[in-house]
Amino acid sequence: MLTFFVPIRIGLPPYSSAVTQGHRASRAGTGARFIGYSLIGMLLLGSLVGCDRAVPPPPADRPVRTLILGQQTQGGSNPVATEMAGELRPRLESRLGFRVGGKLAKRLVEAGQAVKPGQVVAELDSQDLKLALQTAQAQARSAQSERQLAQADLQRYTELRDQNFISQAEWQRRKTTFDLAHERDLQAQAQLQQQQNQLAYATLRSDVAGVVTAIDAEPGQVVAAGQSIVRVGVNRAESALDVHIAVPEQQLSRWSVGQGVEVALADSEVKSGWYPGKVRELAALADPASRTFTVKIAVTSAPEEWRWGMSARVRHGEIAPRATEWVVPLSAIVKDSENRATVFIYDSAKHQVKAKQVGVVGWRGNAAALAAGELAAGTEIVIAGAHLLRDGQVVKRLSSVPK
Numbered sequence: 001m002l003t004f005f006v007p008i009r010i011g012l013p014p015y016s017s018a019v020t021q022g023h024r025a026s027r028a029g030t031g032a033r034f035i036g037y038s039l040i041g042m043l044l045l046g047s048l049v050g051c052d053r054a055v056p057p058p059p060a061d062r063p064v065r066t067l068i069l070g071q072q073t074q075g076g077s078n079p080v081a082t083e084m085a086g087e088l089r090p091r092l093e094s095r096l097g098f099r100v101g102g103k104l105a106k107r108l109v110e111a112g113q114a115v116k117p118g119q120v121v122a123e124l125d126s127q128d129l130k131l132a133l134q135t136a137q138a139q140a141r142s143a144q145s146e147r148q149l150a151q152a153d154l155q156r157y158t159e160l161r162d163q164n165f166i167s168q169a170e171w172q173r174r175k176t177t178f179d180l181a182h183e184r185d186l187q188a189q190a191q192l193q194q195q196q197n198q199l200a201y202a203t204l205r206s207d208v209a210g211v212v213t214a215i216d217a218e219p220g221q222v223v224a225a226g227q228s229i230v231r232v233g234v235n236r237a238e239s240a241l242d243v244h245i246a247v248p249e250q251q252l253s254r255w256s257v258g259q260g261v262e263v264a265l266a267d268s269e270v271k272s273g274w275y276p277g278k279v280r281e282l283a284a285l286a287d288p289a290s291r292t293f294t295v296k297i298a299v300t301s302a303p304e305e306w307r308w309g310m311s312a313r314v315r316h317g318e319i320a321p322r323a324t325e326w327v328v329p330l331s332a333i334v335k336d337s338e339n340r341a342t343v344f345i346y347d348s349a350k351h352q353v354k355a356k357q358v359g360v361v362g363w364r365g366n367a368a369a370l371a372a373g374e375l376a377a378g379t380e381i382v383i384a385g386a387h388l389l390r391d392g393q394v395v396k397r398l399s400s401v402p403k
Helices: 017-051 127-162 168-201 249-254
Strands: 062-068 082-090 093-097 102-107 120-124 203-205 210-215 228-234 241-248 260-265 275-282 292-299 311-316 325-329 341-347 352-357 360-363 367-371 380-384 395-402
Touching (some): 082 210, 120 228, 249 292, 260 292, 325 380
Parallel strands (some): 062 395
Antiparallel strands (some): 062 380, 082 311, 102 120, 120 203, 241 292, 260 275, 325 367, 341 352, 360 367
8 A cells, every 4th residue: 555645734824825725736646646656556556466467378279171173074064973962761561440430449550560460450449340240140040041941942842843732833933033132132141241241341351461550540539441541661671772852843853763862871880881772762742731742762782770760861873063163062153242152262272261252053963063164173162061151361281072
């Protein structure tokens, strides 16, 4: 703490104007000196506190992946393979449904559950079908009684005709009555058998051995005859494995039945690699919601650890670029503040990137086509990490992809 001493003259008149003015001047000078010393002390204290703070390290160079235009290509362009996401599905999938309509009373299986041939998977409310069966049984018994009565009459009238007690015409009428009763009996028996079948149809059983892949109806729902209740995928021992992908209508012309592709699991932790596949079927109509076409790809040599429902990747050849354009991945294109397409050019000498506006002449699936006149062959551009860069930033190149 600083202590200030103010001199005071003694012996002067206490109320003289000179003394009063001297006191005022002395107090003013003392206040000014106090404020100045206080500011110096605060500055010194701030410098001492600042010395204790560690200097932050310089930011690390941002890693990027680059691509060299024009290398190992024909016509000065960069082919880029198209990779699409899909789902593993069974080749054969049975949609099980009741052969009669009614209210669903029970569903005895869940998605993912294995089923055997003949196993019960669902049941309908069979009360109405049981009543119809009782009616058919009563009609069958009535028709059988009428046939037996007509048969007994015919037998008696046959004996009377042989003894010439009745005419041939009378016997013929009894014969016709018996024939009608016999046919009605056969009709009643057929209706009874039909009602018995209808009652049996109220129990839905699996026809194949497999796994339930989807549930299409819940208990309490009124279903129509033939409506899908559950879907069962046939075991891989009896059915091959397919991959289903959704192809936009702009790319449908690049797919054809019998075309070869490569398939791999989307999960990188499963080290199974790429396996050959072949396009088996192209949908004739587009999905009304997504406006995409379903393409089914057969994979015959898939490993056993592949399971239905897993996500897969399908690599479909390469895009054939034109000689007047560069085809680069979409990740190389970023938008600037004015929403213009921009790429970052890598300077290997300075390890810096420079932003350059480019013109996009078209889209090629997962790639973009750039005008070849704007970028020279041999230009190295950033294709991974470009969205985090700024013009002139120092970066660390991980690896370049010569194309």
